[in-house]
Amino acid sequence: MVGSMALFGLGPIGQIARHVSDIGRAVDFYGGVLGLPHLYTFGDLAFFDCDGTRLFLSRPESGAFDPAAQSIVYFRVPDIHAAHDSLTGRGVTFQAPPTMIHRHENGVEEWMAFFADPDGSLLAIMGTA
Template identity: 50%
Template sequence: MTPLSLGPLGQIARSVRDIDAAMAWYRDVLGLPLLYSFEGMAFFDLGGTRLYLQQDPAAGAESILYFKVDDIDTVHAALTQRGVAFTQGPRCIHRHSDGTEEWLAFFEDLEGRPLALIAQKRS
């Protein structure tokens, strides 16, 4: 059998109930660059991976999107100033043997679905 090699993740899809409100929130509150939008759809750049939002009136809970950041405390403060309510502020969840720490902070989008910040801190 020929070996199969998949590339990096190219796109993540998320359903939203109101595309206009979601597009404004992801663009204006989270600061994600809008690539383009069409009827009921919006595409954002997540550092080379596209976030695809599609309007679906029955949208419900979905998997967590983890946004990688360099300075979790600064981004947490900036998003809080923009009105984002965090369900759990920045906290260390693991320390590697080399002293590097894994940090997470959780919040929700306009429709109550989970999002998170993820960062590594080196001692």
């Protein structure tokens, strides 16, 4: 490597951007239903804290919105079954109950459960057992 290039390294992710069709409805869902701390809303922009990573929601500049084009945001939870039950009680509809997706050689299991936001964009909770 050349000089200072060897010292450079990326830090943690600071912000994730996601498009929504309606900011007010998104604030109600991400803040009210999912319980993410709402940092602020400015016009058609809304910001939430995800344990130090900011989630930035906005309307697409082009006006065209495709929920299938959104990246899936995976939220870590300490107890996936308790999180599933809590979110279901708040009206979240999951595609299926939590499912083990992988068992590592050391026996640790990775679990996930998928659901959609009001626009139909996928989200997931994930945990280990």
